[in-house]
Amino acid sequence: MVIRLPKWFLLCICAFFLSQGNKVVDNLFEYSKNIEIFTALYKELGTNYVDEIEPGKLMKTGIDAMLKSLDPYTNFFTEYQAEEALIEKQGQYGGVGCRIMLRNHYPVVNFIEEGYAFNNADVRLGDIITSINGISLKDKSTDQLLSMVRGAPNTSFSIEIDREGKSIQKQITRMAIKTASVSFSGMYQGDIAYVKLEEFGQHAADEIETSLKKMMEKTELKGVILDLRDNGGGLLNEAVQIVGLFVGENRSIVTLRGQNVTGPKNWITPNKALLPNTPLVVLVNEHSASASEVVSGSLQDMDRAVIMGQTSFGKGLVQNYASLPYRTQMKLTVAKYYTPSGRCIQRLQYGDRDENGVAKTMSTAQKKAFKTQGGRTVYEGGGIDPDVALKPYQGLEILKWLEQENIVFDWANQQYNMLPDTLFQAISDQQFAQFSQYAVKKSQTKLQEKLHKSMASMYSDTQFLQQISGLKINSDQVNTKVKADLIKQKSSIVLALNRAMMERKLKKNRFHPAWLLLDLESKEAAQLLHEPARYQSLLK
Template structure:
């Protein structure tokens, strides 16, 4: 079987494909037959198609199309993508630590990592990269700025930068370094006794970073902990196991894998002595907490080790492994489902049974099974991890979404920073009413519009009334209602001032104080953090939740 797997992958990649002799088994014969058809078709296309074809591009497209019919996590990495793959799994690359995005045809620095060469050199979020080592990005549209930024450690890259408020181009020499994208962008004390760790990824150093933060916060007098895995897409399984191990006893079961290749099935247990099995713990989760972050939150819940606060997690209970292919290419393939200590699998989408149109659906409630935590609380499989204390997902208003999608918060933050050389610390920063009016005035000649949910609902109601022949009878009422409910930008800028101001303040803070400053600013209004602090003030309620007697 191992031989067949290697042979099939090599054939799919069109490397030395021909007719292969397999055992006289129908399945093996079908595989060989279809691979031979594919190889023959590819040769004929290459020989007779009217235009020259690019074999690398065509093969990659065909592989990706094939994998698309499986699940979103089974992926092919071509040779020129291997560096990106390494960055994803290790969180490390050689460069300057700036993320560049294209905005209105310009290459703009969208994010800067703290402590990176970009920050040390004095680059700002919003700077336009005009030239990289003499390559003019305004004329060389084919140039890839990300690749030009990368290079050997300790080598220098020369940048020409256009900055808002600066009359001329700025010339900068930036020394490339090994850049590490941290798994824990922030940790600190929320109160005198409540600590906070923000866990955003699970690459090779995740457990070490969490342990370092945990030990340091305990040294500062931390008595209770908030672990935040919101927006965490997951990563390496072994790191999830080690992070769970920080809070549960050695040898406790963490997670087990079960798949078609039975020799790969394995149960993972906590391999080391924990750091703290008693500290009161809250884990923050949301709909973008997936995979490894669901293992951590699910294990904490299954052992009644802490309370989960937020929204239901994504529901990715699938395990991937990476297989090396020929010519330095790789296949990341789903090989198993994982099961946490209660016995449940939290996979929410059934990729094995597709609809006629190729779409997939959620696992219906009727097929979900109840399981028990250590204390006997009921939990369910097949739908992500349900929080113990659910909170409402904060939705943005239509005007906020429009201003954000048009990049107007980002653009005004650039102007604000250029006009204000010094900005108050993140924890204290707040725009005055005069500052806000300045933003409103700046928007007057900017293009942005939106349709509110009320307007959408009214349009649907009008369409239904016309379809069912009621519209003529209520036409005047509809007209009057539409007049009253049609949005006015000026009215909305005043009505939703609090929401708009908050988003704008956060944008400005993130430009000046980067990730840590943004996190400190958000604490003021974060509903899940507030719920965690409220729960820690009521420890009898905390205990009742874990005992299932809330």
């Protein structure tokens, strides 16, 4: 079979050359030579390879591998994936209101949006979706699953779920879903405005402004807590406008630098300040990234807010979407962004990799120092370091293990499914003891699985693997270690268990206020806002 390069691929090449101008001329021979080699290779495979080849699949594999060598944010989208990306960007679509993770070959529900299809049908966290309309979901990709659950509002489909070993059939009716960026806002401790921003979607700045205005009508605000923990970013223009709410118009927030940046290179606040002088604390953690770091980094550089929490993720790269032929699309990294002090907070240096192909990070000695507007020292190359560093309960090694291996998640699901209609009650000593027994047993099992999986990846000798299949970890040592860590970190683990049960037992409008009463980081932020002298000293 003779295969030809897809027309869209050739058009992409032509468009690339035309758009690059003089930059490509210097490397014209290299580009031309490699395209010629690639074309010949592709043709040779189609003509002489022993088995029949799927041209589109082969090309997609090659493109994905090529882009992966650059950075994880530069991606090619098929026609369907491009449509899904547009839907996500617009924040409105017909679906079921959930997120899933893949475990043991099947999708598992790990988030349900209140008021939407899955929630209305009593689909629960931890439910394993085994089939849709009778089609098994074993080893199906996330894209394949999305294509089955999304569709026109008011259309239906059937699902089969596995809940604690019991098979359950459900009929699901799709609904029009519109995602909000602000998941909760309200008064905290009487005089502090608290705003939880989940993402920087369309209208995120308007949502924050509306929330703050409502709270300003109730009382004179002593301060604002902007919670960006676990916020992975979103639209840059929304981030710039959010900063504008606190610093006013015509302030430079972020500068883009790249080989061929199109559009604005210097992003300026377009809006007037809503709260130009009100004390502000921004909460961040290791999952706060991209647009979250634009907001926290620029506010830090302008000495306008105290950043509190843990060092942020460190994503200082900017992506744009490029339309390609046949309704395909590409998201590509076009620039690095720099905060007002002139620093780039990108942590991983994808252009500098070790012998295993892993992107390096800057050493402390390599990081340049920069100055904020008031003369404080800040550093490049490692995310946003908080002005007030807090030890996170998620940062404890035992709790990281419990959450990474879904032990807290699975236990909370089990507890909820036993008594779904009871009211939330704080975790008791008896429940903690029960969880400890559960965690010890699960940890031992998971470590055993990891041992065998690791050995299997290292050795291909089937006979040897059979010989070591009986290899066991020292269960007594594991049990002793896990038990000791659980007891040592009891308060933090109880806090995580309380949150997990609250997420299952309480509706959204009750969950956030209840969690704020327990959240130690929000309490620290509020305490700082109630101490004006200490707050001001941190900005000098």
